[in-house]
Amino acid sequence: MVKFKVIDGVVNVDKEITKLDEFTLGVLDIVKKYADYLIISGYVSIFFGRARATEDVDIFIKNLPYAAFKQLYDESVNKGYEWTIDNSHELYFEYLKNKTPVCIWRKSFPLLRIEMKIATKPSQLIQFQDRIAVKFKGNEFFMANIESQIAYKRYIAKSDKDLADARHLELVFEQIDQAKIGHYRKLFEAEL
Amino acid sequence: MKETRIYYVEKWAKFVCEHSDKEWSAMQKELIDSQIENAEQVKLTKEQVAQMRNP
Numbered sequence: 001m002v003k004f005k006v007i008d009g010v011v012n013v014d015k016e017i018t019k020l021d022e023f024t025l026g027v028l029d030i031v032k033k034y035a036d037y038l039i040i041s042g043y044v045s046i047f048f049g050r051a052r053a054t055e056d057v058d059i060f061i062k063n064l065p066y067a068a069f070k071q072l073y074d075e076s077v078n079k080g081y082e083w084t085i086d087n088s089h090e091l092y093f094e095y096l097k098n099k100t101p102v103c104i105w106r107k108s109f110p111l112l113r114i115e116m117k118i119a120t121k122p123s124q125l126i127q128f129q130d131r132i133a134v135k136f137k138g139n140e141f142f143m144a145n146i147e148s149q150i151a152y153k154r155y156i157a158k159s160d161k162d163l164a165d166a167r168h169l170e171l172v173f174e175q176i177d178q179a180k181i182g183h184y185r186k187l188f189e190a191e192l
Numbered sequence: 193m194k195e196t197r198i199y200y201v202e203k204w205a206k207f208v209c210e211h212s213d214k215e216w217s218a219m220q221k222e223l224i225d226s227q228i229e230n231a232e233q234v235k236l237t238k239e240q241v242a243q244m245r246n247p
Contacts, residue, residue, distance in 0.1 A: 002209065003209050013213070014213050015213045015214075015216075015217030015220075016213075016214070016217040016218050016220070016221040017221075018220065018221045018224040018225055018228075019224065019225045019228040019229070020224050020228065046224070049204075049205070049208040049216060049217070049220060050201075050204075051204050051219075051220060051223055052223075053223065053224045053227040053228065055231075082238065105238075108235075109231075109232055110236060110237070110238040110241040111231045111232075111234070111236060111241055112228060112231070160197060163198070164197060164198060164201045167198055167201050167202065167205070168201055168204070168205050171202060171205035171206070171209065172205050172208050172209055
């Protein structure tokens with residue numbers, strides 16, 4: 001490989017598939033039928049090569065009606081997944097609509113989970129206009145753009161792990177737009 | 193300490209950029225899959241996981 005490159009909002013990746021990728025793709029296959037989503041945070045760095053694992057894959061979804069969420073919930077349960085609580089109505093109205101994230105995992109393995117929340121802040125919503133499509137082993141899925149993730153991890157989250165994730169992304173991608181990182185930094189900082 | 197961590201992050205990122213996808217991702221797969229396989233062996237219930245996360 002040389003470096004990853006986003007061309008017209010798309011990045012093609014031809015790497016080995018990990019158990020973390022398989023789990024994530026399995027959940028997204030269901031989510032994408034009912035909601036607009038994007039992956040954020042640690043999994044973005046890990047997918048593009050960072051040498052670490054994680055127990056959580058974080059995603060934002062756009063606001064969706066309860067009926068759609070119930071379909072998402074029902075299909076996932078039928079396919080062997082479990083949620084924070086076993087009640088779609090409460091998950092939607094008491095958790096998601098109250099800006100509390102909900103988790104979904106394979107019934108037999110609650111340690112590895114997707115953490116989902118509805119995007120509400122301007123900095124979260126704007127990332128849907130700017131997300132990147134990842135093409136990987138016949139799948140297509142969506143992630144927040146790389147500059148937004150570098151900005152968030154470097155200037156907002158700032159733990160050692162976040163700083164390392166940001167540095168990794170900066171090094172493995174071609175044509176990182178520093179002005180865009182600055183733009184997202186301002187957006188995030190304005191919401192602190 | 194922080195500098196040491198970043199040094200190894202940079203070294204690995206360089207490896208990713210300088211080697212084929214097949215090569216670096218096989219190594220990454222081994223690392224990630226083995227951690228997940230180990231965790232699977234523990235067979236925690238969702239209640240135990242919840243307790244671990246919110247003690």
